[in-house]
Amino acid sequence: MSEGQGNPRKPTIRTVAELAGVSLKTVSRVINNEPSVLASTRARVLQAIADLDYEPDPSARNLRSASAYVIGLVYDNPNPYHIIGIQNGVLSACRETGFGLQIHPCDATSPLLAEELAELVQRSRLAGLVLTAPMSERVDLLQALAARGIRTTRIIAAAEDPGEGPPCVFVDDRDAAYEITEHLVQLGHQRIGFLWGGEDHRSSTERYLGYEQALKDYGITLDKHLVIPGDYTFDDGFRGARRLLALREPPTAIFGSNDEIAAGVLAAAKSAGMNVPYDLSIAGFEDSPFSRQSWPALTTAKQATEDIARHAARMLIAGLRHDGEGAAAVPNHGFVPQLVVRGSTAPVRPRAQAQGDTA
The missing domain is CATH 1.10.260.40 (lambda repressor-like DNA-binding domains)
Structure with missing residues (x-):
């Protein structure tokens, strides 16, 4: 041998x-x-x-070459399914273009984040960074990185192209949240609870604004008791739902700002002996595995997380290859999540009928 x-x-x-x-x-x-x-x-x-x-080997090529062939992905998000989707999307773009990828979790609230990222770029000889929310929405951070000559592409929540700042992929969460709320209203629901995600994420604000606008357009008065703050977690969904269901006049439907929250709502409803969707309709957002693996499966808004991240990485790499002209050569691009109706939502039942069924 x-x-x-x-x-x-x-x-x-x-x-x-x-x-x-x-x-x-x-x-x-x-x-x-x-x-x-x-x-x-x-x-x-x-x-x-x-x-x-x-x-x-991209890292070895980086050391030999005057150009950098590795980019960084920066994130701070409590939702593991969302992060996995982002990582897979950026990684696929890197593989297509021969770039390497370095993943960097961080604390988005750190006052020294700009220095941390600048050190990361210098130490690892990164060509640029893909920034996810909420870092991608911090104007002070973007300005500090630009002042250091660090190339970035952002993934942000926005109803339209911001038209300024570093290149971005923007996701119209507001329109999708409007469509989810409209779906619930058209099923006859008037008391619709809303559970926030993290307030430092613009996506949470955009989803709330879509919910609020849909209620207004359908002539439904917004009841602040039906709006609960929280974070993008299962536990906050469970706790928020318990608060809503304990109200003297509880909601007949609850809209969670993501599927993990909505799965927590589903668990709370089942622990209270409720029949979903007949006693309570539930909707989430993002179309993560939480929405498909729940029973009943969750009505949600399908957000093409991998495609969004892949496009952001491609924008960054294309900009790098245009020798500084990337912002002009690669226009910003928008995505709109699409409503997916599943078994967790149904027409509202009159309260007297619901009470009679459980008597």
Whole structure:
């Protein structure tokens, strides 16, 4: 048995150079898409890369090159399903373009966050950052990073293109929340509870504004007792629902700002012996696994989290490749989550009928 048989070594840039009959520098130039390589030589190197199934190491390429080929993803969010979707989307864009990815969780409220991120970029030689909420919505942070020459692309909640600041992907949560509330109203619900997500996330405000506007447009007076503050967590959904259901005149429907909150509402309703959706209709937001794995499955707004994150990473990388002209070359892009109606919502039952069923 030859050396290494049964445990083949991963091909290296030297292996590619030997197979193609060129220097290491020439292989490096081909990998980095430098123009100073003859077409025939480039073709020979690319064929060797394909034959060996060679994948360049972005971190090693960073060290050898004057350009950076790794970007960073910065997040602070209590919802694990949302973060996984964001990570998968950015990672797929990096794989498509030959970039590496460094993931950096942080505390969005830290007063030293700009210094922390600047140190991260310098230490890891990052080409730029994809910022998620709420960092992406902190004007002071964006300005501090721009002053340090750090390229960023943002994912934000906004009803329309902000038209200023760093490049962004904006998600119209307000319109989607309006559609969810409208769906509940059209089912006959007049008392609709609303459970906030984190107030430091603009998405929570946008979803509340959609809820508020739908009630106004349908002539329903907003009852502040039906609006409960909280965070994007199952526990806050459970606690918020218990508060709403304890009211003298409880809601007939509850809209949670995300699916994790809505799943908490569902648990609270079941613990109180309620029949969902006939005693209480429940809606969430984002179309996470929480919405599909619950019973009954949750009515929600499908937010294409992976697509949103993939587009943000592509915008950043395209901007980097335009040598500083990315903001002009890659326009901001918007997404609108779509209503998905499932078994957790149903027409409201008259209170007398509901009481008669449980007598």
